Amino acid sequence: MKHRRVVVTGLGLTTPVGLSTQAAFDALMAGQCGIKDHPRLALGRRVGHIDADLTFGEHPMQVRQMDRTTLLARHAATQALGQADLTAGQQTRTGVFYGTGIGGVSTFTEAIEAFHHLTPKRPILAVPATMPNAAAALIAQTLKSMAEAQTYATACSAGAVAIGEAFRRLRDGYLDVAIAGGAESILIPSIIAAWEQLRVLSPDPADPDTGNCRPFSRRRAGFALSEGAAMMVLETLSHALARGATPIAEICGYGVSNDGTHPLRPDHIGQALAMQRCLDDAGLVPAQVGYINAHATGTHVGDRIETLAIKQVFGAHARSLPVSSIKGAVGHMIGAAGAVEAAVTALSVQQGLIAPTLFHEAGDPDCDLDYVPGQARRVPTLSVAISNSFGMGGNNAVLAFRKFV
Known part of the structure; x- marks a missing residue:
């Protein structure tokens, strides 16, 4: 079977340097750094925190079912879908492909701590919030999608795997349109302590100008943990052109x-x-x-x-x-x-x-x-x-x- 060309027609980025796609890209090109002290938590090290109200406009009952990871994924997906501008009919045929390393671990940890009376209980439904596929399910429900909604948990490659698997589905003829990407939020003291055991986190520098994470550098010493999300709408080229969409780039391999x-x-x-x-x-x-x-x-x-x-x-x-x-x-x-x-x-x-x-x-x-x-x-x-x-x-x-x- 002849492979079909696949293009990106919508992008959504939610990062510590920008809450929208172009804002984040412009900040990266300007050399801005989003690794800072957390504004509310005493984490003992600087992190890539997104300081935004991700629940704005959402019904409290819906928020009770969502971990912060899902909120980040939804924020990025909303941007991507807005740019792609799919019709309601096209959305029902859109596959959802999502990647996460750990899923709703923040809510899970919080529920355990509350059970042992270490922290106050919060009105949240822990089971639906902690499911790794929660974000994919929410996005699919938002789209009223009758296609497929898949979740990949391959550690740090999860978001890329989700995009790659969506690309294959489109290229090989199973779907015409998909939304794919990943999200993560693990910035809580107990999870950071667990990462410290692996000795991969960089120590906070005495001089912030030297940076917490220095890739490929002589004195590199690890990374700073961060949270964020990215989602992209992928379409076959023929589907995109038929509806008048403007491709951002082609995904070709x-x-x-x-x-x-x-x-x-x-x-x-x-x-x-x-x-x-x-x-x-x-x-x-x-x-x-x-x-x-x-x-x-x-x-x-x-x-x-x-x-x-x-x-x-x-x-x-x-x-x-x-x-x-x-x-x-x-x-x-x-x-x-x-x-x-x-x-x-x-x-x-x-x-x-x-x-x-x-x-x-x-x-x-x-x-x-x-x-x-x-x-x-x-x-x-x-x-x-x-x-x-x-x-x-x-x-x-x-x-x-x-x-x-």
Whole structure:
């Protein structure tokens, strides 16, 4: 069966540097950083918090059933659907594909603490709020969708996997339109303490100008936890053009792999395999790729492994290939990270702008590529870019985007 072309016709971003798609993208290009002290919680470290009332205009009974992760997903989905402007009939045929690393863990933790009288009880229905598929179900109900609503929990690659699986459904003829992405919110003391056990969180710097997360840098020391969401409306090109929609970018490839080696330590062979599978899926050769939005969390091992994987796939082209990470600006959103970074990559090919790697400090001989340090880079000729997402447990997902002309 002939593969169908798939395009992005709506984007929604909810991030610590911007509550709308263009606001977040503009802030990233301006080099803004959203890693700050939480305004209400004493977390002992700076995080990527979204300071907004996500329940505004919602009935209290509905709010009782929603974890903050679901509220973030809904906020991003509302933006994406608004831009795509699907009819009611088209919405009922829209598939929903959603990724999250942990789901409604904040509500779950709160319910346990309340049960043990450690915190006051709050009027919330914990079971529907904590279900990992809660956000997908809510979005599907909003659309009155009779298609499918799927949830993926592949750690830090979950949002990218959701987008990739939606892409496959459209490309292979199962659907004509879908909304896909991811969300995460885990900024509570007990969950942060659990992450501290893994020794992957960066210590708060004495000088905020040095940044909490410094991807690919000589003195990188881990990442800052963050919350956020991104959703995108995908359509077959024929469906989009038939209804007069304007494509933002084309999604042209998707590659996945599993390291099969270690629950925590990444492996360059598995990462390289996902990148190569993405290129093969898109019918691309390495020289055609003009930018990589890296997973790059700012951990010592992770950034070195990803650099090695890029060199393995791209060979000599890696030396002239811009590679940047937005985690210095927005932190690590876990299950939402791949979706947010995919959305930024789609906008990069549309607008010919590459986000900088904030707080980058050269000097590591194992991280010696062009990491777009400090300032955004305008590349009017940018036509193809890939977005890397590598999850704990070894799940790797890579998406390729092409400029739509």
